Amino acid sequence: MASVDCVVAPSLSEGFGSVHTEVCAMKKPLITTDVASIPEVIWGNVKFVSPGNAEEIVKAVKEVESHKVEGRKSNEMIPQKIFPS
Known part of the structure; x- marks a missing residue:
């Protein structure tokens, strides 16, 4: 799991998913998905989507990816600002 950029774990019904805590x-x-006890026990870098809504999942993946790219770009700019050519 260390090599993944994001985990998508939708569910229509979930008691308590250990994958979420991992x-x-x-x-x-x-x-x-925003079902059962998941929102009560999972927090942090999580995006909740409605159960069965594939469009929300696609939108969430794109948001996660765009933030990763923006973060990478800002990290690339730091050396240029400190040590200009």
């Missing part, structure tokens, strides 16, 4: 422990972005 993702949080690895500090990876998580996209999951």
Whole structure:
């Protein structure tokens, strides 16, 4: 799991998913559904989507990816600002 950029774990019904806690422990972005106890026990870098809504999942993945790219771009700019050519 260490090599993934994001975990998508949708569910129509979930008691308590251990994969959700594993993702949080690895500090990876998580996209999951707002069902059962998941919102009560999972927090941090998580995006909740409605159960059965594929369009929300696609939108959430794109948001996670765009934030990753923006973060990478800002990290690339730091050396240029400190050590200009």
